[in-house]
Amino acid sequence: MTTVKIPYAKTYMEAHIPDNKLQGILLSKAHSYKATGSEEELVQQALENPIDSPRLSDLAKGKKNIVIITSDHTRPVPSHIISPLIVKEIRKSNPNGKITFLIATGFHRLTTKEELACKFGEKFMNEINIVIHDCRDESSLIKIGTLPSGGETIINRLAAEADLLVAEGFIEPHFFAGYSGGRKSVLPGVASQVTVLANHCSEFIHNKKARAGILEGNPLHVDMLAAAQQAHLAFIVNVVIDDKKKIIKAYAGNSVKAHETGCKFVEELAAVPAKPADIAITSNGGYPLDQNLYQSVKGMSAAEATVRDGGVIIICTACNDGHGGDAFYKWFAEAPGGPQEVMDKIMQIPANATIADQWEAQILARIQLHAHVIVVTDQCDHKLIKEMHMQATDTLNEALTLAENIVGKDATITVVPDGVSVIVKS
Template structure:
């Protein structure tokens, strides 16, 4: 029996899958999948003994106020325990409840509601503190340009606080190499001009990839690069311009448990976290499979990330993407599609070329939607259950690979 995590933020009930006996199945798990959830004491330790920064309570004592910027629902991070510990340390430093505000770093992802904030931060925080979405189209302070020319426009509410704290996770990322650190600032709480320049002009990510290459440090960036990535360096410069003080980043397993926590300077703490992340998310892979079953869980609303295991297929094999995302695919104002005839996003991204290795794509989801996000094919076979998928693939002898959460596993 194979267990695939499923229904992120909506019960997290796993799918149980019994493959046909005739299939030769290999399950590829990431190295850190069995890592245990971090203890509460360890969270407090990293807040009190941070990397490259004063203790959070000491910063709180000096500033007397704080804004807490947290990652959005496209990221798997359960922040309730971490956010409560941060509040406790702020209060330990003398900051009152009235001087603490939370801002969601939704970047170009659209907005979220109270239910989302409660799932991410816990009911107690939503009841006790103001929680706002970031608006990338307004309410921005212009801080100047980075050395690469990015116009730095940052959420003005965040800029009004003397102590700025970020909460999020470090995961393999297709553009930055790894997330975490300064990415909470750019794109997290940046304006559209800033995001478009960083992602498009500097990184090169857009439909124009068909006629020109990405920046070399962005090519196959997923889990391969970090500090040498030009988009990250640009974001870190923007974070310094915004005087962003403190970051708390975690690593997660495929149960979305925080297994490691790194805190402190927004650059140095992320660097330390990536040292562990390189090992934690690493996944040994094989090649020339007839069928690859790739589960999208941690980033289910960005299921295209789960298509990278197609590189493990033999030419013309079958890629199965499993994605139970009740909210569907994310509305991305920069990279997303906004219609059938007018694609819309300023830096619209077509499907990855790696998909062309597959001769057939099967999309498994109990939440199907008429959305052409795998446009490399005229038609994607859509089924609602794994049992239907088996009938579509066939029960004859096959060499099959399974990736339990391809949205956070990395093949390097």
């Protein structure tokens, strides 16, 4: 019998798998990687040795309006470590320039004051100027160009009019953009809903290269790169974190080259071969990534890559914030025909008519058409989950029993403890 810990909220669940059923445990090497210094030291070293760029302190000289884009409450970016060091670097050469932190909410709900305090630390939060991006507030947005796909590049006016635009974030596999970090701070981070919708169209999401670990030829990535370049994103500080959300590596410098370098490192750690099985158990990495079903589709997509057709995906995810998007929820709740009905409707929508959250619904429908999905949570209404054509249990043991009733008592099992941290390659 093998016992595997599955991240869940701020704790974990345990899976007890008979050895004769266990096909494999797919883990990112990031979880065992030994960093060469403290978290602060790693970020400071990156700032002192930028990739393909002058130091940030040099770029900041004489600038009056500096904007730092940073991730929102759905991303475990350790801003309490990164942000003060960025500010310190800027202040070396620019003691008086205005610095604004712009929260990249993308298409998510707005971040709360409590979440900002958790992100930055209350003391630092009270010392800085913070603006929360709202993709639907047209008065705060401005068009700066056109995307390669033909959509308009409309972003937050603060970012567009900055003398110096900087972004902090983290790099991990992303289920349709290839990797997080870098250019994603601009699109979707501080982009208009119009721009996000154009980029997240059904044609792009359907593309075989819109998968975790793929940048070259990924149509979403191409648009995102263009948006960052049009916004003049001058400098990034991106980190790589382990399963404890601790920084193990940091990259700073040119928004393209530094990000590419970080992505190569993440691929070395995160790429794992698929271990086909009847049942795949996974998670969304625990808090803060497992706060809702919307985000949890990411973890499901890792299991999708290793579970057999017609098998069962079990995802342990708290979803204390519910579905995470009313439009996302309604795609399924208002589709009596289930995932096939959802998929058929979405694939008929042209790029210039993309509907809010259809991309997440499209991927979830794709996953459901491939395998049954069981959500393990004691913090979310099971009725809501069932209305989205998935099953739900309070415990992992209950889920395993339910899964075996679907695929048989002799079902094989693969475990992907942290679904958002790996690139499963078939």
